[in-house]
Amino acid sequence: MRNILYQLDDKYLEMKIMDKVSEFIEDRSDEMKETLMELLRYPAIGPDNDGDGEMAKAEYLMNILPKFGFDKIDRYDAPDDRVTSGRRPNIVAVKHGVTDKNVVIIAHMDIVPSGDLDEWDTDPFEPVYKDGKIYGRGAEDNGQEIVASLFAAKTLDEMDIDHKNNLKVMLVSDEETGSEYGIDHLLEEGLIHQDDLVIVPDHSEKNGRQIEIVEKSALWVKVTTHGIQGHAAGLGRTINANRVASRYLLDVDKRLHESFDEEDELFSPPVSTFEPTKRELNVPNVNTVPGTDVQYYDCRILPPIDLTDVKEVFEKTADEISKETGAKFEIEYSKEKETPKKTPEDAEVVIQLKKAVEDHRRGTWFGRHRWGDCSRTYQGKGHPCSGMVFQR
Numbered sequence: 001m002r003n004i005l006y007q008l009d010d011k012y013l014e015m016k017i018m019d020k021v022s023e024f025i026e027d028r029s030d031e032m033k034e035t036l037m038e039l040l041r042y043p044a045i046g047p048d049n050d051g052d053g054e055m056a057k058a059e060y061l062m063n064i065l066p067k068f069g070f071d072k073i074d075r076y077d078a079p080d081d082r083v084t085s086g087r088r089p090n091i092v093a094v095k096h097g098v099t100d101k102n103v104v105i106i107a108h109m110d111i112v113p114s115g116d117l118d119e120w121d122t123d124p125f126e127p128v129y130k131d132g133k134i135y136g137r138g139a140e141d142n143g144q145e146i147v148a149s150l151f152a153a154k155t156l157d158e159m160d161i162d163h164k165n166n167l168k169v170m171l172v173s174d175e176e177t178g179s180e181y182g183i184d185h186l187l188e189e190g191l192i193h194q195d196d197l198v199i200v201p202d203h204s205e206k207n208g209r210q211i212e213i214v215e216k217s218a219l220w221v222k223v224t225t226h227g228i229q230g231h232a233a234g235l236g237r238t239i240n241a242n243r244v245a246s247r248y249l250l251d252v253d254k255r256l257h258e259s260f261d262e263e264d265e266l267f268s269p270p271v272s273t274f275e276p277t278k279r280e281l282n283v284p285n286v287n288t289v290p291g292t293d294v295q296y297y298d299c300r301i302l303p304p305i306d307l308t309d310v311k312e313v314f315e316k317t318a319d320e321i322s323k324e325t326g327a328k329f330e331i332e333y334s335k336e337k338e339t340p341k342k343t344p345e346d347a348e349v350v351i352q353l354k355k356a357v358e359d360h361r362r363g364t365w366f367g368r369h370r371w372g373d374c375s376r377t378y379q380g381k382g383h384p385c386s387g388m389v390f391q392r
């Protein structure tokens with residue numbers, strides 16, 4: 001008899017099947033581990049990060065995909081001259097359900113560079129299994145989710161489960177550097193529809209119970225203060241850029257926190273954050289009044305606060321202090337990401353995901369999206385979608 005999941009009224013029977021599913025997956029943990037470790041051997045780094053792209057990893061995946069029981073495996077590569085292959089690969093694997101409705105899982109193949117190798121205990125591209133954990137670049141982001149998605153299809157196939165919706169697994173390029181050659185390309189190809197249930201498993205949380213439906217906006221600000229350099233003993237006219245910039249820092253900090261003091265418990269922390277962070281080195285010696293000061297701010301802003309209003313506070317404060325002190329300010333915004341529309345808590349994908357997670361992990365909570373992932377790109381185009389984790 002086939003296992004029919006989509007028309008079960010009997011909760012007991014449904015639970016029994018889900019127990020069998022869990023057991024089936026447990027039994028494959030070694031196979032999952034090996035698949036992930038092999039994936040981690042491919043340094044799929046995009047050309048924006050000086051890498052040669054995702055092609056070798058995609059080819060490895062194309063080789064193993066047939067054994068996961070998909071009915072259809074297609075490629076939608078995006079042209080990109082900057083990599084040897086000239087293409088950024090995107091794979092769409094479909095396992096047909098009994099209706100036309102799609103559950104779409106989007107995971108990304110690309111990874112960020114390894115950074116300083118001295119900071120690693122082991123080779124980032126030679127994965128190591130130790131104490132129940134796998135160490136290697138991209139093991140969590142987004143390797144484990146690729147493997148979990150593939151084994152979800154394998155479970156449906158080998159357990160002979162008649163599932164209601166089509167399962168579409170999209171393995172995309174370019175998530176780490178803008179998504180133009182990945183999810184954007186698939187959206188342009190018309191591969192995702194408004195009524196698809198889209199899940200982006202690209203966030204990690206210890207218990208795997210958080211469902212992400214919204215995120216903060218982000219703004220990086222560089223403030224350069226121009227004064228007049230001179231001798232610290234007061235010989236000749238000076239405008240101390242360090243002093244003016246310090247005053248600016250305190251003033252703008254106070255105004256930002258006062259102007260945008262909204263709270264939203266959906267976020268952690270539940271408030272907007274405005275942090276003065278980096279400050280560039282000024283003069284090398286103690287007895288010179290610095291003529292220039294460069295400081296930076298990292299701002300994470302709650303929706304629906306408008307970034308234009310935040311910028312206005314930075315600029316107005318600069319104008320006022322400039323008039324009083326004679327110093328000149330230059331303000332630049334190096335990163336600016338307005339938050340996409342929040343996915344409603346009663347969107348079908350959220351309700352379904354919540355039910356699934358609650359059945360197996362006892363409780364869920366809503367949270368924010370990490371900014372910049374595929375879900376932001378997708379949500380940004382006005383579609384609801386949910387993120388979650390597959391960690392045990």
Ligand SMILES: [Zn+2]
Pocket residue numbers: 108141142175202373
């Ligand atoms: Zn990611």
